[in-house]
Amino acid sequence: MVIAGRADFSLFCVKPIYPALKVDNLLTQFLYQHKRLSLPGIGTFTTDGGSVQFDNDSDKELSQDLVNYIKTHTGKMQSLAISDLESFIMLNKQFLNIGKALYMEGIGTLVKTKEGDFEFTPGGVVTERLEDLRPTQPSAFDETAPRYDQQNVASRLIVIFLIVLTIGLVGWGAWYLFKQNSETNLPEQTAVPISEPEQDSLNIIPDSNTIMNPVDSLRNSDTSISRRPVTLAGSVETGRWKFIIEEAARGRALRRYDQLKTMGKSILMETSDSVTYKLYFSLPASPSDTARIRDSLKLFYNSKKVIVE
Structure with missing residues (x-):
């Protein structure tokens, strides 16, 4: 986010410092100053101060010098500088794959051949340099620059406190909800009462050859009933x-x-x-x-x- 004038929250806002420069212009100046520019997935440019040469071989990763150069001359954070470089490489590689030419001012033109390699045609040298692009004021991302104005320290502390408090309340609410859900999900077992046997079930028809004692018959019936397995209903498999x-x-x-x-x-x-x-x-x-x-x-x-x- 860019805010004109005074930045009240320097942790979140950045003031524009440098002129708006495109990534390809910065790449050209980087090549002139460091004599070597490698773009992963495309190739490597080198120069001896006169003409520019190209090799299809490239580094696997972006060089830290290139990342720092983009970061310094755009005033952006390192992650944003890397993102700009990766987007530039990805988009132009897609254009090259569909037959479009990649023209970089001060370096030359790249086209993709039928064999899958890139063919390079050197271009004219750009005399414009970046040495005169000096910052008019320190960047908010510069570690040597003051992080915030002294007049607004109290306001920022209050905002930070409210943010921390909100996060704490949200975390506590989530923990409480999770605990409640865990307790609710515990299975409950319901004991089912065993009904007394009906009197008719105890009536025994005597055998024609054997006459049993009624008392013993009742005792045997009670014993057989007590040995029946009891199934608990309402249990939930968890x-x-x-x-x-x-x-x-x-x-x-x-x-x-x-x-x-x-x-x-x-x-x-x-x-x-x-x-x-x-x-x-x-x-x-x-x-x-x-x-x-x-x-x-x-x-x-x-x-x-x-x-x-």
């Missing part, structure tokens, strides 16, 4: 269910996993192919409660979809 709140690539999954762990969550992570990682909770629940727990997790963790396994 097991542990896997509630998958997110499936993501390795980088995103690790960041989300660390974030939830620092919040004290019992999050788990697994992968079967080292490409897609699953973040999930292992919770005890009955089959009838899985839908309610799934909806609660989806709402609280802002998940697009929660999968129950």
Whole structure:
């Protein structure tokens, strides 16, 4: 976010310092100053001060010198500088793949051949330099610059306190909701009373050859009834269910996993192919409660979809 004039919250706002320069212009100046420019996936440019040469081989990663150069001359954070470079490389590589030419002022023109390599045609040298582009005031991301104005320290402290308090209340509410759900999901067993046998069931028809004592017959009947197995109705089978709140690539999954762990969550992570990682909770629940727990997790963790396994 860019705010004209005075920045009240320097932690979140950045004042424009440098002239608006395109990435390709900065790449040209970087090549002139460092004599070598490698763009991963495209190739490597070199110069001896006169003409520019090109090699299809390139570094696998962006050089730190190039990242620092873009960061310095744009006033952006390192992550934004890397993002700008990666976007520039990705878009122009797509253009090259569909037959478009990549023209870089002061360097030359690249086209893709039928063999899959890039053919380079050197261009004219640009005499404009960046040495005169000096900052008029320190950047908000410069570690040597003051982070905020002294007059607004109290206001910022209040804002930070309110943010921390809000996060704490949300965390406490989530913990309380989870605890309530866990207690609700415990199965309850209902004892079923055993009804007394009816009098008619005790009537015994005497055998024509054997006459039994009625008292013994009643005693035997009571014994047989007491030995009948009792089945408890209303018991609910409970097991542990896997509630998958997110499936993501390795980088995103690790960041989300660390974030939830620092919040004290019992999050788990697994992968079967080292490409897609699953973040999930292992919770005890009955089959009838899985839908309610799934909806609660989806709402609280802002998940697009929660999968129950």
